Amino acid sequence: xxxxxxxxxxxxxxxxxxxxxxxxxxxxxxxxxxxxxxxxxxxxxxxxxxxxxxxxxxxxxxxxxxxxxxxxxxxxxxxxxxxxxxxxxxxxxxxxxxxxxxxxxxxxxxxxxxxxxxxxxxxxxxxxxxxxxxxxxxxxxxxxxxxxxxxxxxxxxxxxxxxxxxxxxxxxxxxxxxxxxxxxxxxxxxxxxxxxxxxxxxxxxxxxxxxxxxxxxxxxxxxxxxxxxxxxxxxxxxxxxxxxxxxxxxxxxxxxxxxxxxxxxxxxxxxxxxxxxxxxxxxxxxxxxxxxxxxxxxxxxxxxxxxxxxxxxx
Amino acid sequence: xxxxxxxxxxxxxxxxxxxxxxxxxxxxxxxxxxxxxxxxxxxxxxxxxxxxxxxxxxxxxxxxxxxxxxxxxxxxxxxxxxxxxxxxxxxxxxxxxxxxxxxxxxxxxxxxxxxxxxxxxxxxxxxxxxxxxxxxxxxxxxxxxxxxxxxxxxxxxxxxxxxxxxxxxxxxxxxxxxxxxxxxxxxxxxxxxxxxxxxxxxxxxxxxxxxxxxxxxxxxxxxxxxxxxxxxxxxxxxxxxxxxxxxxxxxxxxxxxxxxxxxxxxxxxxxxxxxxxxxxxxxxxxxxxxxxxxxxxxxxxxxxxxxxxxxxxxxxxxxxxxxxxxxxxxxxxxxxxxxxxxxxxxxxxxxxxxxxxxxxxxxxxxxxxxxxxxxxxxxxxxxxxxxxxxxxxxxxxxxxxxxxxxxxxxxxxxxxxxxx
Ligand code: SF4
Ligand code: SF4
Numbered sequence: 001x002x003x004x005x006x007x008x009x010x011x012x013x014x015x016x017x018x019x020x021x022x023x024x025x026x027x028x029x030x031x032x033x034x035x036x037x038x039x040x041x042x043x044x045x046x047x048x049x050x051x052x053x054x055x056x057x058x059x060x061x062x063x064x065x066x067x068x069x070x071x072x073x074x075x076x077x078x079x080x081x082x083x084x085x086x087x088x089x090x091x092x093x094x095x096x097x098x099x100x101x102x103x104x105x106x107x108x109x110x111x112x113x114x115x116x117x118x119x120x121x122x123x124x125x126x127x128x129x130x131x132x133x134x135x136x137x138x139x140x141x142x143x144x145x146x147x148x149x150x151x152x153x154x155x156x157x158x159x160x161x162x163x164x165x166x167x168x169x170x171x172x173x174x175x176x177x178x179x180x181x182x183x184x185x186x187x188x189x190x191x192x193x194x195x196x197x198x199x200x201x202x203x204x205x206x207x208x209x210x211x212x213x214x215x216x217x218x219x220x221x222x223x224x225x226x227x228x229x230x231x232x233x234x235x236x237x238x239x240x241x242x243x244x245x246x247x248x249x250x251x252x253x254x255x256x257x258x259x260x261x262x263x264x265x266x267x268x269x270x271x272x273x274x275x276x277x278x279x280x281x282x283x284x285x286x287x288x289x290x291x292x293x294x295x296x297x298x299x300x301x302x303x304x305x306x307x308x309x310x311x312x313x314x
Numbered sequence: 315x316x317x318x319x320x321x322x323x324x325x326x327x328x329x330x331x332x333x334x335x336x337x338x339x340x341x342x343x344x345x346x347x348x349x350x351x352x353x354x355x356x357x358x359x360x361x362x363x364x365x366x367x368x369x370x371x372x373x374x375x376x377x378x379x380x381x382x383x384x385x386x387x388x389x390x391x392x393x394x395x396x397x398x399x400x401x402x403x404x405x406x407x408x409x410x411x412x413x414x415x416x417x418x419x420x421x422x423x424x425x426x427x428x429x430x431x432x433x434x435x436x437x438x439x440x441x442x443x444x445x446x447x448x449x450x451x452x453x454x455x456x457x458x459x460x461x462x463x464x465x466x467x468x469x470x471x472x473x474x475x476x477x478x479x480x481x482x483x484x485x486x487x488x489x490x491x492x493x494x495x496x497x498x499x500x501x502x503x504x505x506x507x508x509x510x511x512x513x514x515x516x517x518x519x520x521x522x523x524x525x526x527x528x529x530x531x532x533x534x535x536x537x538x539x540x541x542x543x544x545x546x547x548x549x550x551x552x553x554x555x556x557x558x559x560x561x562x563x564x565x566x567x568x569x570x571x572x573x574x575x576x577x578x579x580x581x582x583x584x585x586x587x588x589x590x591x592x593x594x595x596x597x598x599x600x601x602x603x604x605x606x607x608x609x610x611x612x613x614x615x616x617x618x619x620x621x622x623x624x625x626x627x628x629x630x631x632x633x634x635x636x637x638x639x640x641x642x643x644x645x646x647x648x649x650x651x652x653x654x655x656x657x658x659x660x661x662x663x664x665x666x667x668x669x670x671x672x673x674x675x676x677x678x679x680x681x682x683x684x685x686x687x688x689x690x691x692x693x694x695x696x697x698x699x700x701x702x703x704x705x706x707x708x709x710x711x712x713x714x715x716x717x718x719x720x721x722x723x724x725x726x727x728x729x730x731x732x733x734x
Contacts (some may be wrong), residue, residue: 126474128476129470130471132471147464147468149462150461152397153536155393157540167389170380173458258542263541267551269555270475270554270555285420285424285519292424296426
């Protein structure tokens with residue numbers, strides 16, 4: 001979670017570009033490209049293997065030094081909990097959460113793990129106006145609390161409802177979300193804590209491309225076990241975390257209405273119009289002004305002429 | 315204030331000198347030419363102030379609570395609804411109602427419509443204060459308000475829509491301050507300083523149009539980051555920015571219609587001859603402009619539904635609610651504006667404006683809160699959040715009133731002493 005660039009260089013860069021930014025914005029806005037890392041890693045979650053033991057939750061809790069929960073991790077009554085009639089979600093003390101679903105067509109429950117999906121084209125990243133998010137070559141989408149202003153636009157933008165805000169703190173509020181254990185593990189070639197903790201091998205860590213191949217393979221080899229869909233292959237432009245399920249994904253809490261293109265695409269319309277306004281408006285309105293001024297002058301001379309004529313007539 | 319006018323021939327302060335030629339002191343100008351005791355007594359007698367005291371009595375402790383114990387102490391701190399009333403009302407509601415500054419600036423300075431001149435400063439002030447208080451709301455809502463300037467100087471994310479909003483609101487605030495400085499200079503008795511501003515006023519106005527177009531639109535575009543969360547009837551990824559921009563046009567005009575009415579009604583002692591005598595025609599003129607904008611808005615709302623082919627949604631419960639919003643917030647103002655303008659009835663135009671203002675706020679609250687997460691549960695704001703929102707609005711009212719009473723906004727500053 002440390003700053004990638006030191007604050008000083010940030011400051012220098014910031015000051016340097018601040019003046020130019022307002023004039024160059026149009027260009028930068030158009031050239032917004034999130035680097036795609038072909039080698040990025042991911043995790044394949046095979047929900048048919050998950051038994052809902054919540055070992056991953058416990059591991060995450062320990063790894064991220066989060067406060068210990070009110071109920072122990074093996075307490076299953078928790079699955080019935082959730083506020084406002086919805087399931088539990090990630091919040092400032094839970095970077096990952098396991099929820100239980102009981103789809104009618106199968107005779108056993110399914111468990112869905114949620115955490116940041118580490119999107120290929122993260123909406124959180126593209127909506128943040130201070131660049132607090134970084135997509136690392138390993139695929140992790142990490143967040144830098146040192147520059148965050150707390151506007152919470154990233155929470156609006158994330159289609160998976162992942163980032164949470166530490167509302168309870170007056171002095172150190174910040175966005176909290178799964179960081180793919182980037183600083184403590186991923187960077188050092190270690191497995192994420194949750195993956196390591198899973199006793200069922202429901203979580204498989206690897207290169208995203210390879211995970212997709214494995215997922216395809218599993219689906220092909222066992223058509224009764226899986227629905228033919230890898231959730232995350234295309235959703236929101238593709239995510240690093242991928243899911244396999246034995247029932248349709250909308251039955252186990254996944255949002256299947258999320259478009260396949262990146263969230264940023266729906267904003268592009270507006271971003272494209274910005275340079276047009278910047279270039280067309282000034283001459284257009286200056287022109288209007290000249291016209292209006294000319295008309296006013298003409299009107300004045302006409303009145304004067306009329307008056308003179310009237311004087312002459314008298 | 316009214317009651318002191320007949321007692322003191324010099325009142326109200328509307329020039330640098332009293333009627334007898336002696337200058338007003340700075341304190342006189344601040345206290346509206348009253349003695350401190352008179353000033354206090356008129357403050358205490360005003361019922362509106364009693365209400366304000368009540369609001370602040372509860373509101374100020376809440377502000378303290380918010381800064382000492384965090385946002386969770388005064389809001390529900392919802393992770394599903396990151397934006398509550400402070401932004402839903404304070405930012406998304408206040409900013410469109412403040413479009414008046416750039417609209418009247420354009421009309422008068424750019425199109426040379428001098429007939430709207432008497433209301434130009436009020437429109438500018440309305441704009442400036444609206445933006446300023448949008449920033450105040452933001453300061454309450456931001457997790458780390460002390461980092462407000464980060465997007466400008468410390469860490470830039472220029473490809474984000476909010477970056478545009480931040481920069482534009484900041485620059486536009488300075489533009490509006492510059493546009494209003496002449497009023498302050500007159501009041502401070504420094505008319506010479508005005509000339510510098512006068513020279514760049516055309517540039518300021520054009521800058522105002524560009525910045526306003528972009529950030530009014532950008533506020534709408536912010537919601538296009540949530541294409542799956544907002545009900546499709548309230549979100550059109552192609553047209554959202556035009557919707558927000560277009561509704562800001564009649565929102566801004568309606569807001570000046572309302573505030574000029576309130577001032578002419580409840581602070582008539584303050585209104586100059588020019589302002590009072592032209593207000594009737596100006597209100598009709600503004601109403602006419604607003605009616606065009608409302609009509610355009612209605613059309614593009616329908617175009618957006620057709621474009622995204624969302625007709626079948628109209629038959630659902632959400633559709634009913636949508637139609638209700640359109641009927642009350644758009645169609646009724648449209649009819650009233652048109653009728654008022656045609657019959658020359660200012661009262662009708664004012665009603666239209668009042669409903670239009672409510673309609674805009676309602677629309678923004680719908681987009682930001684009510685129709686947001688339409689597939690999840692409904693968030694009902696904490697009462698403290700509501701109270702704080704009202705408190706900040708009360709502060710806005712006080713500042714607005716303070717300035718209108720003093721600076722030459724609705725009257726012309728007299729450089730010479732008046733003839734008694
Ligand atoms: S899941 Fe949400 S928080 Fe995670 S990278 Fe994607 S958009 Fe960002
Ligand atoms: S809350 Fe922080 S990280 Fe999220 S968009 Fe705002 S500044 Fe960026």
